[in-house]
Amino acid sequence: MSTDIRPFTINVSNEILDDLRSRLRNTRWPERELVDDWSQGTPLTYVQDVCGYWAEQYNWRAREAELNRFDQFVTTIDHLDIHFIHQRSPHPDATPLLLTHGWPGSIVEFHKVIEPLTDPTNHGGDAADAFHVIAPSLPGYGFSGKPTVTGWGVDKIATTFAELMARLGYHRYVAQGGDWGSGVTTALGALDTEHCAAIHVTLAMGARPKLDGELSDAAKRTLEHLQYYRDWDSGYSKQQATRPQTVGYGLVDSPAGQAAWILEKFWAWTDTRDSERCGHPEDVLTRDELLDNIMLYWINGNAASSGRLYWESFGKGTRHTVDIPTGFAVFPEEIAPPVREWVEDGYTNIVHWAEYDRGGHFAAFEVPETYVKEIRMMFRPFHRAAR
Template identity: 45%
Template sequence: MSVPVDPTPRTATVAAVPEPRAEADLTAVRPFEVHVPDAELAELRRRLAATRWPTRELVPDRAQGVQLTTMQELTRYWASEYDWRRCEARLNALPQFTTEIDGVDVHFVHVRSPHADAMPLIITHGWPGSVLELLDVIGPLTDPTAHGGRAEDAFDLVLPSLPGYGFSGEPSVLGWDSGRVARAWAELMHRLGYTRYVAQGGDVGALVTDLMGRQAVAGLVGYHLNLLTAVLAIGDHLPKESDQERAAAEAFATFRQDGFGYFLEMATRPQTIGYALLDSPVALAAWLLDHDTDSYQKISRAFVDGQPVGRLTRESIVDNVTLYWLTRTAASAARSYWEDARALAAALASGQPPPAVTVPVGFTTFPGEIWASPRSWVEAVYPGLAYFHEAERGGHFAAWEEPEVFTREVRAAFRHLR
């Protein structure tokens, strides 16, 4: 398939207004580079220096939210030691592109393997992540022989930024829930010439990937997940007989009772929180850090104790926060939760079960996940489960935190589809 390519690189400044394009340009795949003006970085440092701090929390843990010591050390590092240009150069060393799909410019990294017969794989990030959380798996997945693997495990990688996230465009109309993203991703793979491919996702990316399967999009022959999003809809009906099942149920109950704040706010009032996130870089950082207990403790340890876990380093964490800040996407990203909450409510109100999955599904449970789903739970959602494994380490942001473990799982999950 011939892919139309506009050879002129598009440069990402900050909050750029999309250029008007002729109808013939709409399906073009356009090279893309990131170049943030110096003035934007200077303004970021000015805002960091002008932060108005709250008093210290009244509890010894994160029960009241992100702790003051963590935020002050993150801000000190961000303002005095952090270098965005290193992240920018790393992105620009990769083949990046944009293409318009359904009225939205989609940014993606597309790395072809040097090995023949590589399997095309689209991986979708989640919130509060970005394509940055996937960068450390690019080399091992596309060129396994250079990273201790076998040539027959090679993938061509497509790593898109969700609409409203990162360097993708912001939807200007309602209806961009994960189901619509799933259809857009199928169009993206078709546009790139892939007629047979697999998909992977965690967090929001797990929902997008699962909906690709349930929509039976053309070309998809299997997928792998590391979060069981169906628990949000049917968690009360899953088995709770074994110790592992009861532990997962308790973790899910804790999430709904004590870890649901960010989720509920974005699912109901994304615009309200957006004002703070677009105006204060420290508010943005705190909001992105306050996700799940496991990842928060690891991130806090990286800043307060100087002891990062895996690749959750100070630098990589601030890379991701800075990307949200410079692209002004915190509010549009939050709106994706609002869209998905309404789509889920409508699906549940219909009383109809979701469409069956007809392609093989693989699943990896990481021990630090918000709810570490046991095999029985996964099989309740995917009765013909093709691959299941419990990883030895890693949490919610598996590819970011433990890229070597994540890579091994992805290779194993899709090996039978080669």
């Protein structure tokens, strides 16, 4: 099996773009919801507005060129193509930093932070804060291959990404992730301790609440978030964890369906508390940015293959204990903001803990300046250790 690292450029065919516009123009719409908010799902008028813009005004070629400003590659690991951004810093002593996204995200989440992280002297930082950024597309997501066998859960992805870092010649590195990226990063911190010097996460997947005694304000807040998630926000997760193939048929066939499926989560999980439109996702991210991310699910028909990560991982993974240095960033509108007393058993060497007033589930996407400062602050003590 080849270990070659092959240059990659995003170049979507005109046939795919023409087919997309045709499907958008011929969408068979449901009737509108019976409420005046998002409580029954993504509102009809909003999805129609977004899809009309997508078909008639959205300029994929311009957005494609924006994404192609980053150096991209593909390599085959365990018979699967792994696509990744590998943006090297102009500073030769930069620290390798592995960034891992989740669902319903993609490498698009990082488009505002890669340049400040790799070239800090041009973005308000010091050369000592420089990183070589490696940002893979998860298997079954974006331009990575779709697994053709079972077994591609969080631990398998972590060992694959560890092999990717070794193949790139990075014998010591640091890692950061959110959503499924937090799970993959946690697994790297437990399984690749010889090479991973430190990790940073924003979501503590699998942390067990401690309910004995008087609860802290942070614990009460997160319990409220978790209750809301269980009652009103977790249907997508149950579907993808149990029958990802079934939901895939509709989402792969209908761009309107794929957009509504993803947009609902950006409405639910971004920090829109001060939104002028009562929680509108476009008060946090631009419509083009939202569509850029959706395109990475549409282009290669990744609805089922991305959803299978839930099927592969829920209730099937190892509960890891991470002993290497770990940092947490707590954003108030995260699905379940981490609670320190809940995570200390699983992360025994917490060296950094920061809490912020703004931000949600997609930190690098929503609050990029805060995210960059946080990454610099967390990993500054580990630059020498990672080289």
